[in-house]
Amino acid sequence: MANVQLRDVHKSFGATHIIKGIDLEIAHGEFVVFVGPSGCGKSTLLRMIAGLEDITSGEISIKDRVVNDLPPKDRGIAMVFQSYALFPHMTVRQNVGFGLKINNTPPAELESRVNEAARILKMENLLDRKPSQLSGGQRQRVAIGRAIVRNPEVFLFDEPLSNLDAALRVNTRAEIAKLHNDLGATMIYVTHDQVEAMTLADKIVVLEAGKIRQVGSPLELYHKPNNLFVAGFIGSPKMNFMEVEAVSSSASGVIIKSADFTEQRIPVAKGNVKAGDKLTLGIRPENMRADTKGDLKISGKMELVEHLGHETFVEAKTKSGVSFTGLIDGETLVKLGQDMALSFKANDCHLFDAAGEAVHRLKVPEIVHA
Amino acid sequence: MSTSTSSLRPSRWRYLPLVLVAIVFIFPLEFMIMSSLKPSQQLLSDTNSFRAFLPVGSISLDNYYAAFARAPVGLFLFNSVFITATTVVLALFLCSISAFSFVFLQWRGRDTILTILLTTLVIPIEIIAVPLLLLVNQLPWVGLHGLTFGWLNSYQVQIIPFSADALSVFLFVQYFKDLPKELIEAARIEGASWWQIYYKVIMPLAGPVTATAAILKFLAMYNQFLWPLMVTQAEQYRPVMIGLQYFFQLNIAWGEVMAYLTLITVPVLIFYLVLQRAFIASIASTGIKG
Numbered sequence: 001m002a003n004v005q006l007r008d009v010h011k012s013f014g015a016t017h018i019i020k021g022i023d024l025e026i027a028h029g030e031f032v033v034f035v036g037p038s039g040c041g042k043s044t045l046l047r048m049i050a051g052l053e054d055i056t057s058g059e060i061s062i063k064d065r066v067v068n069d070l071p072p073k074d075r076g077i078a079m080v081f082q083s084y085a086l087f088p089h090m091t092v093r094q095n096v097g098f099g100l101k102i103n104n105t106p107p108a109e110l111e112s113r114v115n116e117a118a119r120i121l122k123m124e125n126l127l128d129r130k131p132s133q134l135s136g137g138q139r140q141r142v143a144i145g146r147a148i149v150r151n152p153e154v155f156l157f158d159e160p161l162s163n164l165d166a167a168l169r170v171n172t173r174a175e176i177a178k179l180h181n182d183l184g185a186t187m188i189y190v191t192h193d194q195v196e197a198m199t200l201a202d203k204i205v206v207l208e209a210g211k212i213r214q215v216g217s218p219l220e221l222y223h224k225p226n227n228l229f230v231a232g233f234i235g236s237p238k239m240n241f242m243e244v245e246a247v248s249s250s251a252s253g254v255i256i257k258s259a260d261f262t263e264q265r266i267p268v269a270k271g272n273v274k275a276g277d278k279l280t281l282g283i284r285p286e287n288m289r290a291d292t293k294g295d296l297k298i299s300g301k302m303e304l305v306e307h308l309g310h311e312t313f314v315e316a317k318t319k320s321g322v323s324f325t326g327l328i329d330g331e332t333l334v335k336l337g338q339d340m341a342l343s344f345k346a347n348d349c350h351l352f353d354a355a356g357e358a359v360h361r362l363k364v365p366e367i368v369h370a
Numbered sequence: 371m372s373t374s375t376s377s378l379r380p381s382r383w384r385y386l387p388l389v390l391v392a393i394v395f396i397f398p399l400e401f402m403i404m405s406s407l408k409p410s411q412q413l414l415s416d417t418n419s420f421r422a423f424l425p426v427g428s429i430s431l432d433n434y435y436a437a438f439a440r441a442p443v444g445l446f447l448f449n450s451v452f453i454t455a456t457t458v459v460l461a462l463f464l465c466s467i468s469a470f471s472f473v474f475l476q477w478r479g480r481d482t483i484l485t486i487l488l489t490t491l492v493i494p495i496e497i498i499a500v501p502l503l504l505l506v507n508q509l510p511w512v513g514l515h516g517l518t519f520g521w522l523n524s525y526q527v528q529i530i531p532f533s534a535d536a537l538s539v540f541l542f543v544q545y546f547k548d549l550p551k552e553l554i555e556a557a558r559i560e561g562a563s564w565w566q567i568y569y570k571v572i573m574p575l576a577g578p579v580t581a582t583a584a585i586l587k588f589l590a591m592y593n594q595f596l597w598p599l600m601v602t603q604a605e606q607y608r609p610v611m612i613g614l615q616y617f618f619q620l621n622i623a624w625g626e627v628m629a630y631l632t633l634i635t636v637p638v639l640i641f642y643l644v645l646q647r648a649f650i651a652s653i654a655s656t657g658i659k660g
Contacts, residue, residue, distance in 0.1 A: 052555050073561035085552035089574040099560030102570070146560070 002063050002076065002153035002186045003028050004049065009058035011044055011210075018044050020210040022058070026188065026203075031180050033189045033197040035233070036207035042190045043158055045207070049188060050079050050156050063153055075154075078147035082159040084139045086131040086146075092118075093127040096145045117149040120182070121175075137168045144176070148183065157189040161196060173199060194234055198222070206230050223368045228280060228356040237285045237313065239350070240324045246277040253362065254351060256281060259320040261296050266349045269360035273353065282350035285313070288326030290334070294343025298324060302338045316340065397423060402635070406433050406628035413624050433629035440626060441616035442605065443633060450609040451637055453528045454591040460533035461587050462580055468534070469542030470568050474554055484543070491536045495597060502531060503600055523604045532591060538583040545579035546572065581648030588641050610634040 004026040011019035019041045026032050034042040047053040049060060051072035060067055067075045086095050094101075096117055100110045118124045121141045131139055140160060147155055157176070161169045177200055180187050191197055197204050198218040206213045206221065206229070214226045218234075225231035231239050247255040253267040256279060266281070273279065290312075300316030303323075311330045317323050326342045334340060351359040400423050405413045407429045416422040437443055471477070472484050506521040521527035549572065557567045573580070595611040602608045613634075617627045 050555075050559060052558070072555075072559045077559065079556070079559050081552045081556060083550055083552050085550065085556035087553060087557075087571055087574075098557070098562075102560065102562050102566055146556075150560070 003061075004154060004186060004188065005059075005061040005064075006045075006049075007059040007061075009045070009048065009060060010056045011041070011048060011053065012056045018210050019048070019056075022210075022212060024205060024212065024215065026186060028186055029184050031177075031187045031189065031200055031202045032205060033191060033201035033203070034205045034207060035191055035194055035197040036213075037233070038192060039209075040207040041210040042192075042207050046079075046156050046158055046188060046190045049075075049154075050077055051075050052079075076152055077154045077156055078150050078152035079156040079158065080140075080143045080147050080160045082162050084131070084143040084163075086139055086142055088131050091128050091130055092123065092134070092142050092145075095131070095142055096127075096149050098146065099150050113149050114145075117145040120148065120179070121145050136164050137172060140164065140172055141175075144179070148179070153186065155185055155187040157187065159191055160189075161191070161193070169196075176200065194236060198234070204234075206233060208233075217368075219365075219368045223364050224358070224361060225282075225350065226358050228282070228352050228358075231282050231350055231352070231358070235284055237325050237327060239282045239284050241352075242281045242283075242322055242324065244279050244281045244351075246273050246275055246279055248275050249273040253346075254279070254359065256351070260298050260318045260322055264296050264346055266346050266351055267362040268349075268351045269362060271353075271359050273351075273359060278354050279359070280352040280356070282352060283324075283344050283348060285325040285327040287344050287348040288324075288328055288342045289344065290326075290328040290332040290340070290342060292341050292343050295346040296349070297341050297343045299339060299341040300324065302334055302336055302340060305334050305336050307334075314340075314342075316342075399635070402628050403632050406625065406632045407431070408433075408625060410623055410625040413628070433623075433625035434633070436623065437617070437626045437629045437633070440623075441613050441630070443613065443630065445605070446608060446610045446613035447634065447637070449525075449607060450592055450611075450634070453525060453609055454588055456525075457529050457532050457591045458584050458587045460529065461535060461538055462584060464534040465538035465583065466542045466573065466576065466580070467568060469539050469546055470564075470572060472539070472543050473546040474551075474567075474572075475564065487536050488540055489536075491540065499596060499600060506531065506601065522601050523607055525607060527601045528594070528598055528607070528609070531597075532594075535587070535590075538587060541579050541583050541586075542576070545576060549575060578648050581645040585642060585645055589638065592638060 004024075006022050006024040009019055009022040010017070022045060034045060036042050044053060048055050049062075051067065051070060055068060062075055062077065072079075087098065090098065093114055097105075097110050097114045100113060105113070114127070115124070118127055121144060123138065123141050123145060126134060126138055126142070131142065134142065140163075143160070160176070161172055164172060173196060176187075176189075180200075189196075189200060201218055203215060204218055204221050205215050208229050214221060214230045216224070221230060221234045225234060228241065232241070242258060242260065244256040244258040247257050247263055249255070249270045251270055253265040254270065254273050255263055255265050257263045258281070298318060300318040300322075302314055302316050304313075304315035306313040307330065309330050312328050312332065312334055314326045314328060314334055315323065316326070324342075328334070328342065347363045350361065353359060404423055404425055405416075407425060408416065409428055409430075409432070412427045413422075416427070421427070472480060506527050508519060509521050510517060510519050511521055511524070511526060512518075521530075553571055553575075554567055557571045562570065592609075593611060594609065598609050598612050602612065611634075614627075614630065617623065617630055
């Protein structure tokens with residue numbers, strides 16, 4: 001069982017502490033995505049699992065075997081790089097078979113495994129070409145072929161789609177998902193693109209400044225973010241945050257108020273929230289509606305209107321100076337500069353305490369637990 | 371529209387400066403080759419006119435026969451080509467593998483040693499020639515005659531001290547630094563050893579810089595004069611540049627000198643012409659200007 005375990009893993013480059021105590025369990029066959037902003041340490045973490053970076057302290061195990069001191073080739077991993085890292089002087093066949101050849105695989109077996117990888121990735125007709133004769137998507141497929149031909153226990157992907165154009169990215173993403181289903185191997189994937197993370201992952205690991213901020217399924221992270229950082233990072237467009245004050249709290253929720261809307265009960269656990277606490281209300285733009293039928297209403301002057309056809313993206317500012325965004329239905333006519341009220345349901349709201357930690361939501365869509 | 375189109379068309383006049391520069395470089399060669407075919411008296415009288423560059427008058431290969439009679443030209447050429455080729459091959463291997471170590475491997479003192487090494491770029495051979503001579507005069511060697519001491523009058527004394535140099539290491543270091551490090555990492559993950567990464571991944575990509583280093587090393591070695599003069603008293607090991615002395619006796623036979631010079635220029639031209647495409651590509655890619 002190719003599980004991966006990280007226990008209190010740290011990494012420093014000189015005096016700079018990059019990875020600050022990572023504990024993580026990845027089960028066999030899981031597709032785990034590391035996401036986070038640039039510089040959060042997600043690629044460093046992947047490279048540490050690969051053995052391309054030493055770890056400063058802690059323990060990394062692959063298949064229940066500590067691999068801290070093992071070279072990359074002995075870890076049972078294969079890696080796909082953002083830049084593909086194909087050897088330019090070799091043909092596709094030589095690139096894919098490189099690892100097998102230097103490990104003295106018999107020629108007949110090498111040939112059949114290269115052909116099998118080419119068949120899986122539908123690149124039989126590319127085998128005798130050089131990387132310079134391939135498109136970006138084809139190169140990425142060759143890089144994946146080089147990984148799968150060795151039957152690794154764990155696949156590591158370092159932003160593999162970043163160099164592809166938007167359309168190709170969608171196709172290749174689907175191919176990677178299919179590959180995971182077909183091979184059933186453990187895959188660890190690094191990206192800064194949360195759409196990739198949401199669509200591919202069984203489990204997402206959100207990192208910030210070398211620390212894990214939350215681990216969970218994509219829908220769990222979307223509907224139950226643990227903190228302001230995850231709430232802001234997962235979801236596009238970004239979640240709206242507004243300063244509010246707690247009026248009272250009880251088992252059925254916390255009543256809040258602000259300059260921009262009337263008092264309203266938000267169904268969250270009472271927790272440690274007390275009357276007078278400063279809180280942050282979070283509401284996703286897609287939960288906004290272009291009428292006043294929601295539980296909370298917010299009015300503002302439209303500062304940006306983008307009609308996308310099936311929906312309209314708006315950005316507005318309230319009289320008290322709070323900016324908010326909404327993704328509303330595409331049939332409502334909205335004009336720039338117009339004063340307009342949007343509304344949203346109390347059930348869709350998230351509350352965060354002064355430390356930025358989420359107050360547990362009482363009502364979460366069933367799909368999260370499905 | 372027609373005006374703007376014609377103004378975009380490259381003018382044939384832009385080649386004029388290139389042609390003039392080419393002439394400046396080619397004429398000495400032309401003069402040397404033409405002179406080598408003429409008797410010395412005609413050669414000297416032709417220098418007053420354009421005839422010096424033309425195959426006119428009494429043309430023959432007599433100077434070549436005379437040159438071979440005066441000096442062991444074949445032996446000198448063999449010595450030079452053997453010493454130069456061996457040194458170039460050794461230098462390419464030693465300099466590229468040390469540059470590989472400087473760029474891709476992590477070891478204590480790496481940057482300091484590279485800095486010290488590159489500092490030697492500014493030290494000319496004339497400065498170290500005497501200490502080097504004293505050193506090689508005491509070094510042991512195991513050859514056909516068993517263990518001997520002192521390398522004077524040998525091939526190795528002309529090869530080994532020059533089998534690595536700071537300039538070649540510098541060229542390889544600069545080139546390797548520009549190679550994507552993911553190639554190395556991908557090879558490491560595939561299970562390649564450092565040695566396999568060196569000769570299966572890095573060196574096949576280092577063609578242009580290898581050609582540049584080879585040409586520069588070839589020229590430096592082939593043109594060596596001072597060092598061979600100091601360390602070879604026996605004709606048997608002398609290279610072509612020392613051979614020139616045979617032609618500068620009391621009465622200088624300029625025709626024979628020109629014939630000898632033509633003969634010893636041929637290997638250089640062949641070597642350069644074979645590698646010139648890679649040489650130019652390398653200069654363009656490393657940003658090093660000659």
